[in-house]
Amino acid sequence: MRAMLEQLITLAEHGPVALARVVDTTGPGPREPGAAMIVTPSGEVFGSLSGGCVEAAVVESARQVLTTGHAVTDRFGYADGDGLAVGLTCGGEIEVFVEQVGPDHLAMLAELRQQIADGSPVALATRLDTTAEWQLLRTDSTAAWHDVDRDAVALLTAGRSGVVGADECEADASPRPRVFVQVFGVPARMILAGANDFVRALSRTGRQLGYRVTVVDARETFATPARFPAAHEVVVDWPHRYLRTEYETGRIDRRTVVCVLTHDTKFDVPTIAAALDIDDIAFVGALGSRRTHAERTERLRAAGVTESKLARLKSPLGLDLNARTPDETAISIAAQILAERGNASGRPLDRINGPIHYS
Structure with a gap:
């Protein structure tokens, strides 16, 4: 809808039009929530919701909305490409909300x-x-x-x-x-240092949570988009150098999450030091055992990282879920990030009192 906002305003100045938006998706789909299409009373169509799979059906709903003034919801699932049913051939499902927008808006x-x-x-x-x-x-x-x-x-x-x-x-x-x-607005960023199975799992989970996920590793052989399909971008660079450049160019803010999952001293020590040197980063975590954490902390102190900055480091990273596999570990890490972001305890709900949802 962002790209069509100016056109929507211009059309609505002259009278009601129908605005159709994708509001929910399940599985593979051609467009993300927020994708929009405008239908005028004369039948002109602007924009697209699915690349042609469901547009004709949505136009009919738009005509109904323009006639009655009442919004409607359409849901489309899988349709065989050789069949007559209206739906998505990619196998996903989308929900489309169609409403009337006019001068009052x-x-x-x-x-x-x-x-x-x-x-x-x-x-x-x-x-x-x-x-x-x-x-x-x-x-x-x-x-x-x-x-x-x-x-x-x-x-x-x-x-x-x-x-x-x-x-x-x-x-x-x-x-x-x-x-x-x-x-x-710009989505919050999740920057993952490393190019291993744990990074692959966390990139999937981070994307599901709405983060813009960046995987960064200096090893060109491992840092490839094919190995991390859920990441929005895969960068071949030394992670500490990449962090400093992103901060200097204003692409890191107080919502940014940095997780160091490299398991390699020559990578993780300078990367953690660079992340902790940026006060605006919301969350800095590092994967590893308690022994690894203790040894790494001493190296960070030797590198000049102060105690006040070390206090910001979440390591060993993750909540106590007895996680072992990369996917389980990703859930553990994501749970800690959510708890920190929401100023929550991370404890089981059946062991605490009070409202489940709070500000």
Whole structure:
């Protein structure tokens, strides 16, 4: 929708149009949540949702929405390429929400455009029902909105679009509506130093959590996109040098997560030292046994890393899950990152009291 925002504003100035957006996906799919298509009352179509698989059906829904004014939800699953059913030949599933957008939306669209132009993270929250109510949310938003504002802001903080709500509420609370939170902003980064099976597993988990994942390793033979298909980018460079360059060019911020999984002193000591030297990094962790951690800590001290900086290092990395395989270890690490990010204890919920969700 970001690329079509200006066109949407221009069209809506002259009257209602239908806006169709992908709000949820399962499995392989041609577009990510937030992909948009506009249909005018005259039948003009702008944008694409699936590269041609479901557009004709969505256009029919758009005509219905323009006639009734009520939003609708379409769901498309797998369809045999030789069959007549409407669906995706790639085997995935998508959910498309179609709503009417007109002059009444212009003020909020203009504010959204301004927030994006200013480089401020912002999210457009949309109720996935016939009303299609909108709300703009920012990371500092404090006003409650249908009891989904905290979950929506959490997505915004992570830089990931998604659906919230429609689950169990706290006692005496009203049911929460299902809401699509479309995030406009740069996703938080996860930088993984190393090129091994643990990095491959964590790159998958990190991407699922909405991070923009970078794998960096100086060994060209191992650092290839084919070995790390879930990573957004694979960089051949010394990790410590890469970190410093990214920081100097402004591509590291207070949401950035750095995990050192190299198991090699010549890589991990300078990389950890470089990461701890950047105050803006949110999380710095290093994989290894307690013995490895103790020996590595002494090397870091010898390299001039102060005690106050060492206190920021999460090592041995991960929560106590008795994880052994790379995939289990990735879950352990991701759980610690989420707990740190949310200022949570990481303890089992059945052993603590109080609300499950909190700010």
